[in-house]
Amino acid sequence: MTSYEDEYDDEEDPPVSQAKVLSLRVDGPARGVSFGFLAMLPLFVAYELAGPGEPGHPRAVAEAMLFSPFTRLGAPDVVLARRLILAVLTIAALVSFYLQVRREHGAALGPRFARTLIEGALGSLVLGPVLFAAAEVASPYVGAMTLGGGSAGGPTADRAGFVMGGAAYEEVIFRLGALSVLWLLSKQFLTWLGAVPGAARLGAVTVASIGSALLFAGFHLEAFTGWLGPGGEPYDAAVFTWRATAGILLAALFLWRGLGVAAWSHAFFNLALLVGALPR
Secondary structure, eight states: OOOHHHHTTTSSSOOHHHHHHHHHOOSSSOOOHHHHHHHHHHHHHHHHHTOTTSTTOOOOHHHHHHTGGGGGGOHHHHHHHHHHHHHHHHHHHHHHHHHHHHHHTOOOHHHHHHHHHHHHHHHHHHHHHHHHHHHHHHHHHHOOOOOOOOOTTOOOHHHHHHHHHHHHHHIIIIIIIIIHHHHHHHHHHHHHTTOOHHHHHHHHHHHHHHHHHHHHHHTTBHHHHGGGOSOOBOOOHHHHHHHHHHHHHHHHHHHHHOHHHHHHHHHHHHHHHHHTOSOO
C-alpha cells in the first residue's frame, strides 16, 4: 500500500494544506493531551485550594488512585508531591503546546481555552437532561433514583473546588487512561482477528467506551475502593446504571471534542449536582 510520504518522494515538501491535515490526523482517542491538560489546569488548582489530603479534608477517589504510590510518604508529603508533579506537567504541556502551535500555525491558548469552556458548559447542559431521561427509562428495570437536591451541608467554595477538580482527575483516569488503553488493546486484537481497519476502529471505540464507563461506575463502589481506605458507596443498580450511562456520554465527548471539553462538561455537571440545579 502506498503511504502518504511515498506519494511525495520526488518533491521537497508536500502541499501545505495536506501537510497540515496529516499533522492533525491522529489515529486514536488520546489526542490533544497537552492542551487538554492545560485546559484542566484551573480545575486542578481549584482542587488544591479545596485542601484534599490535608487534615480534615477527604480526597477524590480518582486523585487518590493516581497518587497512591506516594501514600507511604504521609499526607503532607503526598500533597507536596502532587503539586510538584502538577507543576512539572504544566511546564511540559506549555512547551509541547506552543511547539505544536508554531508547527501548525494554530490558535493560541486563550481562544482555545475560551472555546473549551463554552463547549464544556454546553456539554453539561446536555448531560443533565439526557441522564435524567435515561434514569426514567431505566427505572422499571433497575429501580428509581433521585437526581439533584444539592449538597447536604449546602454548597461551599471548597466543596465546589473539590467536586470540579475531582471530575478532572476522573477524566484523566477513566477517559485518557482507561479508554485509551482499552481502545489500543481492542484495536490490536480486532486487527489480529482480521478485521478491516474501519471495523477495527469502530469496534475498538465501542469496547473502550463501554468498558471505561463500567470502570468509571465501578470505582465509585466501596467494593473497588476499599484498598484506598474508607469511602465508596454500596452497590445500587439504579445509581450504577446512571453512572455507567454518564461514562458513555463523557467518552463520546472525549472522543469527539477532546479531554478538556470532557473534563469541563463533567466539572460543570458535578457543580450543578452540588447546588441542586438538576431536577429530582
